[in-house]
Amino acid sequence: MRPTITAFKTSPDRGRGLARDMAVRWALEEVGQPYDTRLVTFAEMKAPAHLALQPFGQIPTYQDGDLVLFESAAIVLHVAERHPGVLLPVEPDARARAIAWMFAAVATMQPPIVELGMAALVERDKPWFEARQPLLEQAARVRLDQLSARLGEADWLDGPFSAGDLVMVTVLRRLGASGVLDAYPTLTAYIARAEARPAFQRAFAAQRAVFEAAAG
Numbered sequence: 001m002r003p004t005i006t007a008f009k010t011s012p013d014r015g016r017g018l019a020r021d022m023a024v025r026w027a028l029e030e031v032g033q034p035y036d037t038r039l040v041t042f043a044e045m046k047a048p049a050h051l052a053l054q055p056f057g058q059i060p061t062y063q064d065g066d067l068v069l070f071e072s073a074a075i076v077l078h079v080a081e082r083h084p085g086v087l088l089p090v091e092p093d094a095r096a097r098a099i100a101w102m103f104a105a106v107a108t109m110q111p112p113i114v115e116l117g118m119a120a121l122v123e124r125d126k127p128w129f130e131a132r133q134p135l136l137e138q139a140a141r142v143r144l145d146q147l148s149a150r151l152g153e154a155d156w157l158d159g160p161f162s163a164g165d166l167v168m169v170t171v172l173r174r175l176g177a178s179g180v181l182d183a184y185p186t187l188t189a190y191i192a193r194a195e196a197r198p199a200f201q202r203a204f205a206a207q208r209a210v211f212e213a214a215a216g
């Protein structure tokens, strides 16, 4: 039985792999788990059938038999646990550290990055936009400085590539169009290393194919 994920029928990211189904697709590709995708419209996400799967009316979800999961990083963790030693080390301490980096990605790095991106998307016409933007950028730069310093010359955050790197890179990629990462060659190279992975490439192509099919 192949798991089924949900993704945008027409993604606002226009095939750039920024929506969070990308993390799930990538994890499934890294462990070699084929999957099916159910595409949903914005309206369908808010309908009872989808809310039963994802109480916040969002994508992605993951279904495998009777198991229904939401929250992309939790799905990545589940996929990693189902395939020991691929996205999470088997050694308990190393595994715990890799999971800590997953939390750091969603709880420490993602908030200022999403805040910056969302403001640019929905607050541009607000009187406070110009004054607030530098504050939001600075909040993101504090974390980017710290992450860049910690990564240093290493390929990945803690030993081999892990689910921590996968989630972290999907968070950092949200900065793509902002230009903020231009000042962070260490992080830019880190993202490029991850994007060069065949599993990333397959996942990216799969979500992009949805956009291209919808674009006609």
Ligand SMILES: N[C@@H](CCC(=O)N[C@@H](CSCc1ccc([N+](=O)[O-])cc1)C(=O)NCC(=O)O)C(=O)O
Binding pocket: 011, 012, 013, 014, 018, 019, 020, 021, 042, 045, 057, 058, 059, 060, 070, 071, 072, 073
């Ligand atoms: N914490 C949840 C958050 C899920 C989430 O934000 N889902 C978004 C899509 S990924 C977030 C996203 C959206 C758009 C872009 N983009 O670049 O256009 C990037 C990322 C969604 O369903 N939004 C519809 C809604 O809330 O009604 C998770 O990680 O699974």
